[in-house]
Structure formats: structure tokens, C-alpha cells
Amino acid sequence: MARGIWKRSTGLTTLLVLEFACFLFVSYQIQVEEHLSLLEKMALTVVGPFQHLSNETSSFIEQRTQRSKSLDQLAVENRQLTLKVSHLNRIESQLEEERLENERLRELLALPRPPGWRTVIASVIGRSNRGDDEVLFISRGSLSGVERDMGVLSPAGVVGVVWEVSPYYSKIMTVNNPATAIACMIQSSRYADAYLIGLGSNMGRLENVPNFATVSLGDKVVTSGLDGLFPKGEPIGSVLHVKPSSQMFLDIRVHLGVPFSTLEEVIVLMPTETSEPKTAIP
Amino acid sequence: MKSRWILIYFVIVIAITFVQHKFTAGNHFLEPSLILLVLIARTSPVTQAIFWTIAISVSLDLVFAAGQVKGLGAMVQMALVYIMAHFKKHIIPSHWDLFVLFFFALFYLLNYYGTWGLSELLGLSFDTMSWVELVYRAVIHTLMFGAVLLMVLRFSKDTK
Structure with a gap:
């Protein structure tokens, strides 16, 4: 019968014991105001390689994404610059034409005007x-x-x-x-x-x-x-x-x-x- | 739920938390560990479920929580898992999975309010959120849990 009661209350006992353990654990952290360096070190030792792998993977993805973005930006800039260069070429050509026309007109104006x-x-x-x-x-x-x-x-x-x-x-x-x-x-x-x-x-x-x-x-x-x-x-x-x-x-x-x-x-x-x-x- | 599957799910939980930790600068929106805990409590005996809960919750705290008191969430979650396990004998077996689905939403809310209350009792700081956001998160997590539960029911052999 005692065994039956024990069996029935195993869950509750386990819960209470573990809750108490957790409470001690929490109290200890609050009391010493430290964060369990030993446990954390152990956790870090176990998880460290995974974290490293995760960091490497995420930074690789990030780099790739940024590179892809910068390539897209470069392509856009390249298109804009190409348009700008062609526009400037047209302006340069017009300016050159105007300069030459200006020169010719100066030459014409410099001609001596016959009297009368x-x-x-x-x-x-x-x-x-x-x-x-x-x-x-x-x-x-x-x-x-x-x-x-x-x-x-x-x-x-x-x-x-x-x-x-x-x-x-x-x-x-x-x-x-x-x-x-x-x-x-x-x-x-x-x-x-x-x-x-x-x-x-x-x-x-x-x-x-x-x-x-x-x-x-x-x-x-x-x-x-x-x-x-x-x-x-x-x-x-x-x-x-x-x-x-x-x-x-x-x-x-x-x-x-x-x-x-x-x-x-x-x-x-x-x-x-x-x-x-x-x-x-x- | 077999230990092998629990470990596989746990690895997935850690992976999701890692990715989230990396890209959201510690501001975790998703809490996949809650899904795993309720899945464990769904089929495992109560003692085993409580042990798994403390192991998963404290280890996740140790790995991911920084500058916070660890184990607080485990206290609340163990209590909730225990309560859930005790409901099992009062629910018609064929309705159990439906109950688990609804209980998950309650689990999410109670986990939040329980951790908050415990933090207040112990004089610890707690990042609160508005009830709208809480409900939104609860709905999202419940939907995710429902999807996982459907997959488990469809593909897993040890459903109960």
C-alpha cells in the first residue's frame, strides 16, 4: 500500500524536489549576484563549437547577402553612370561645336569691313x-x-x-x-x-x-x-x-x-x- | 515520446534559438522550447516529463540567457507540465490531442504570467509586454504547435 501511495505521489515528489532545487539555484544566483561561472563555462565548452559553427555560417550568409546587395547596387550605379557619361558626352560635343562656331564667328567678325x-x-x-x-x-x-x-x-x-x-x-x-x-x-x-x-x-x-x-x-x-x-x-x-x-x-x-x-x-x-x-x- | 525524438527536437530547438539569437540580438520572439515541452508532456509519464522540462529549460537558460537569473522559467514550466499531466486521466483519450492544443495556448500565457509573478515575488526585473502582443505571440505559437502536432500525428508511430 505504501508502495502504491509512493507510486502515485512520485510525480508530485519529483516536482517538489526539483522545484526546491530550482529555488535554491535561483536564490543562490540572487544572493551571490554571480552567474554560475563554472556551469556557464561547462555549457560554453559544450555549446561553443556549435556556436562557432553557427556564427561562421551566419556571417558567411551575411557576407554573401551583402556582396550580392553591393553587386546589385554597383550594377545600378553602373547604369546610372553610363547614362550620365553619355549625357556628358553629348554636352561635351555640343560645347565643342559651340566653341568652334564661336571661333569661326570671331574670325568672321575680325574681317575688315569694306567702307560703304x-x-x-x-x-x-x-x-x-x-x-x-x-x-x-x-x-x-x-x-x-x-x-x-x-x-x-x-x-x-x-x-x-x-x-x-x-x-x-x-x-x-x-x-x-x-x-x-x-x-x-x-x-x-x-x-x-x-x-x-x-x-x-x-x-x-x-x-x-x-x-x-x-x-x-x-x-x-x-x-x-x-x-x-x-x-x-x-x-x-x-x-x-x-x-x-x-x-x-x-x-x-x-x-x-x-x-x-x-x-x-x-x-x-x-x-x-x-x-x-x-x-x-x- | 521516445528519448531519441526528444533529443532530435531539442537539437532543432537549439538551432532555431541560435539563429534567432544571432539575427535578433537576443530579442527572442519564437520560443520553440515550449512546443517541445508540451509535446513531451503529451505522451511521457509525469516524472519523466518533469525531468525533461528542468533539463531542457535550465540548459537553454545556461546557453542563451546572459545577465539573467537562470532556472526561473523552469520552475513555472515544471509546474505547468505537472498540471497538464494530471489532466490526462480526466480527458477522453480521443480528445486528448485537441485538449493539448488548447492547453498549449494556456500554457504559453501561464508561462508568461507565472514567470512574471515569480520575478515580482523574488524582486527580479522582468521584461513585460502588452497583452495585445502577448495574445499575438500566443496565437502564433499555438498555430506552430498545431502544425507540429499534425505532423507528429501524421508521421509518428508513438502518438500516445
């Missing part, structure tokens, strides 16, 4: 050449005072003559166009009854120079001003080839000084009342 002539600066907005029929289009028209048969210059020399005009744009027949004729003279000999006809490309033919005139290779050809389109002395080119012909006149080829294919800004010459009247050569 007004000038208008215009941009070249188009080119056309069908065979030898060379023309340019510029960004100024009648609203800017441009009229037909006005001369057009560049820092390198004579460009051509205004051929057609609209309110905002004009068509320029360049001096290398076979339909153009500019009154000119040979600078060294001062022979002034010649006129230049275009031959396409950068070449022109000097007409009306008699066989007896003194012309040498490399002689400068300038405007004579007799046609009223240009003031006297504007450079056109230099003599490249001279040969007596069977007729009365010399066969003279002139290399034109203006680079037509790279021309971007020009000056339109406008005669004022004091300048000579126009007498365009047909």
Missing part, C-alpha cells in the same frame, strides 16, 4: 551640287536685307553671289559654279578686265586675259570691284596653270581659296548708297 558696305552674318544650312552646279543655302533672307546679286564672303575669300531669296533663306551660287562670273584682277600685274568662271570643285577659269598680259603661276587673283558685287581686293584664289591659247587670250586656271565643302558661316555684303552701283556680268 554693310554685312550680315549667315549660317550655311545646306549644300547642293548636281554635277558642276554648285549652290549653298544660307539662313538669311529678304527679312534680313539680303537681295539677289549680293556678294558673299568668308574669311578665306569670295564664296559666291546671292541667286535666289526668300524671306528667311537664300540660295548662293558659288564661284566654282560654271554659271557664275565674278569681275576680278591679277593682283601682281593689276590687269583688271578679267572675270572668273567656275569649273566645279575648287577650280575656276580666268577669262578675258590677253596673251600679252604678264601672268605667273601662284599669282593672287582678287576681285576688281568693277561688277559692284564685291569691293575691290577681296581674295579669290591663286593662278595654278597658265598657258597661251591659239586665240587672243591666255588659258588660266585658278585654284579657289574657299573650302566650299567645310564652309559653315558666311558674310553677305550689302552695298549702301555710297558704294558703287551693281553691274553684274551676265
